[in-house]
Amino acid sequence: EQPSAPSPIAAPLRELPWAQLNFLHTTDVHGWWGGHLQEPSYSADWGDYISFAKHLRDRADADGSDLLLIDTGDRVEGNGIYDGSSPVGKFTYDIAKEQKIDLICSGNHELYKANSSNAEFYHTVPNFKGNYLASNLDIYNPETGKLEPLAARYKKFTTKNQGIRILAFGFIFDFTGNANNTIIHTVEDTVKEDWFKEAIRDKELDLILVFGHVDIRSFEYATLYSTIRKARWDLPIQFFGGHSHIRDYKIYDSKSVALESGRYMETIGFMSIDGVRTGGTKDVPVKPQKSKMKFSRRYLDNNLFSLHHHSGKDSKTFPTERGVNVTKTIDQARNFLALTKRYGCAPHDLWVSRRPYPHKESIFSWLEQQVLPQTIELSPRIQEGRKALVITNTGGIRFDIFKGPFTKDTTFLVSPFTSGIRYLKDVPYKSAKQLLKLLNNEGPILEMMEKEGTWMKSPEHVAARFRPNMFAQEPDAEILEPGFPQPQPQPQAPLWDLGHDLIPGYTTHDDAGDDGDDTLHSRLIFYNVPNCIQSTVGFSSSSAHPQSQPKRPSSSNTEHIEHVDSTEDDPEKVDVMFNEFIQKWIILALEYLGEEVEEADTESFRDGMSFTEIMKEWVKGHWDIAGETCP
Numbered sequence: 001e002q003p004s005a006p007s008p009i010a011a012p013l014r015e016l017p018w019a020q021l022n023f024l025h026t027t028d029v030h031g032w033w034g035g036h037l038q039e040p041s042y043s044a045d046w047g048d049y050i051s052f053a054k055h056l057r058d059r060a061d062a063d064g065s066d067l068l069l070i071d072t073g074d075r076v077e078g079n080g081i082y083d084g085s086s087p088v089g090k091f092t093y094d095i096a097k098e099q100k101i102d103l104i105c106s107g108n109h110e111l112y113k114a115n116s117s118n119a120e121f122y123h124t125v126p127n128f129k130g131n132y133l134a135s136n137l138d139i140y141n142p143e144t145g146k147l148e149p150l151a152a153r154y155k156k157f158t159t160k161n162q163g164i165r166i167l168a169f170g171f172i173f174d175f176t177g178n179a180n181n182t183i184i185h186t187v188e189d190t191v192k193e194d195w196f197k198e199a200i201r202d203k204e205l206d207l208i209l210v211f212g213h214v215d216i217r218s219f220e221y222a223t224l225y226s227t228i229r230k231a232r233w234d235l236p237i238q239f240f241g242g243h244s245h246i247r248d249y250k251i252y253d254s255k256s257v258a259l260e261s262g263r264y265m266e267t268i269g270f271m272s273i274d275g276v277r278t279g280g281t282k283d284v285p286v287k288p289q290k291s292k293m294k295f296s297r298r299y300l301d302n303n304l305f306s307l308h309h310h311s312g313k314d315s316k317t318f319p320t321e322r323g324v325n326v327t328k329t330i331d332q333a334r335n336f337l338a339l340t341k342r343y344g345c346a347p348h349d350l351w352v353s354r355r356p357y358p359h360k361e362s363i364f365s366w367l368e369q370q371v372l373p374q375t376i377e378l379s380p381r382i383q384e385g386r387k388a389l390v391i392t393n394t395g396g397i398r399f400d401i402f403k404g405p406f407t408k409d410t411t412f413l414v415s416p417f418t419s420g421i422r423y424l425k426d427v428p429y430k431s432a433k434q435l436l437k438l439l440n441n442e443g444p445i446l447e448m449m450e451k452e453g454t455w456m457k458s459p460e461h462v463a464a465r466f467r468p469n470m471f472a473q474e475p476d477a478e479i480l481e482p483g484f485p486q487p488q489p490q491p492q493a494p495l496w497d498l499g500h501d502l503i504p505g506y507t508t509h510d511d512a513g514d515d516g517d518d519t520l521h522s523r524l525i526f527y528n529v530p531n532c533i534q535s536t537v538g539f540s541s542s543s544a545h546p547q548s549q550p551k552r553p554s555s556s557n558t559e560h561i562e563h564v565d566s567t568e569d570d571p572e573k574v575d576v577m578f579n580e581f582i583q584k585w586i587i588l589a590l591e592y593l594g595e596e597v598e599e600a601d602t603e604s605f606r607d608g609m610s611f612t613e614i615m616k617e618w619v620k621g622h623w624d625i626a627g628e629t630c631p
């Protein structure tokens, strides 16, 4: 782990369900190679993961089983190690490649910008030569300009010890927000391709493995499952997914399941299968597929207490030379980038999902009530007496702020993106004031987003559309102030009786039940958030816009353009300001409201200064307590 990482706290653990064929799975790492330096439960780093995988590979070699490592994309954007270097990603590729990953693919974050997809072409694909798959992804070759698959469409291989013959595909969901140097073929189109149909008809197969940057409860995986199952009624099909940043496990049928392994190096997913047919090796005879196969999953908290336990090692025997070197490389990169440089001191925690919105400890309430209005009120147009509505998407905010030092690192963890704020001058207020509802509630904009698969919320929150019980019910307004709902102790399995005080953390409920997490935790409550929040700037406090602080985000189908109360102080026109990332949706929504606006009418705020920089400036100006100690 990194030198400043907090030590993990001992906790009751469930064992690894080790079997004939085993997998370790990472997804949505988003550059968190250094692990979590403020959270003991997730404080192991990529170097530790390298040591851990080595021990498990040795175990497989010793008992004749197999172990495969999988990563399902979104390795970039979300941490100073990636976003804080110039050019971005300077250290990322060399760190990532030190792990021996058997199957790897791209996520959407590798594809938002041409420079990151080209970096896949130049770095990740060759670094994982033969293991990178791109079943539905093409790139315009930056050397020749020709469109070609980013990597092989599929791969057939035989496992080292058991001789299991595996056909693997590496997909990305039907993403449409990519830069124009890549092309994504929809999954529906891809399964109709001759090469796909031929590949799955291969008779010399023991298992089909579909991994991808795809929500395991999505239409895309449902399509892949039904297509393959129709062709191969009895073959095991193992899915690995990602993108929605959650721990989840789906059972398709008795021979097909899917695992999703969280986000940000918080979780290492473990999966095992027993009863797979073996093609035979010199040590293992040909064995038929068992009529009753066994699939098991475990979500490991990524900390050294867990990793030592599951590898049967201790602090002396765990670190491998390669792992230690990678830990050092990460530390050197962090130092080079001065990620611990302090910009201010956060007076208390601010949460993305662990408090409802609005709430005094919601990161969105902080942005809405402090950062955005206090920044934008200084702009010349507001100083001249104009008013503005400032709208930003909640998905641009990626992580919590903990009480204490707010560093360069924190800046990128919270807001890694480069988009700035843009504005439309003098929009009729009668339309502008309807915007937030249109962006947040069901209606034409949400229908279009669903169709396109582009979202304004964070992936965790988007995932809730397939998982209706994911979030706590909206609490009543009364309980929001002055305190907040306390996590309830959860009745637990017998390990609870060992007398441990359980640490709050993931308590995953999935298709196999409640026993997937390796660490027994007390339950954390998560709350849903709207797509967008809005600040009002330049309004007198008595005429503050009614929608700036929704009491309860509404989900009614008819409310998206309902009448919003007018007051006498209503201006005739306001500036509509918004995060550049949602410009398309702002324009569409205004058009829907009857305004004639187009991209060319928008202007950049403060010469395109990124929202990330804006937040950093605010922290320096408001939370800087030079000389004072910061807890």
Ligand SMILES: O=c1ccn([C@@H]2O[C@H](COP(=O)(O)O)[C@@H](O)[C@H]2O)c(=O)[nH]1
Binding pocket: 074, 108, 109, 112, 243, 244, 393, 394, 395, 396, 397, 417, 418, 419, 454, 455, 456, 457, 458, 459, 581
């Ligand atoms: O420039 C950007 C890029 C993305 N977002 C937000 O992130 C999600 C996608 O996140 P994943 O990790 O891929 O699931 C997207 O829906 C946006 O909400 C952004 O705000 N700005």
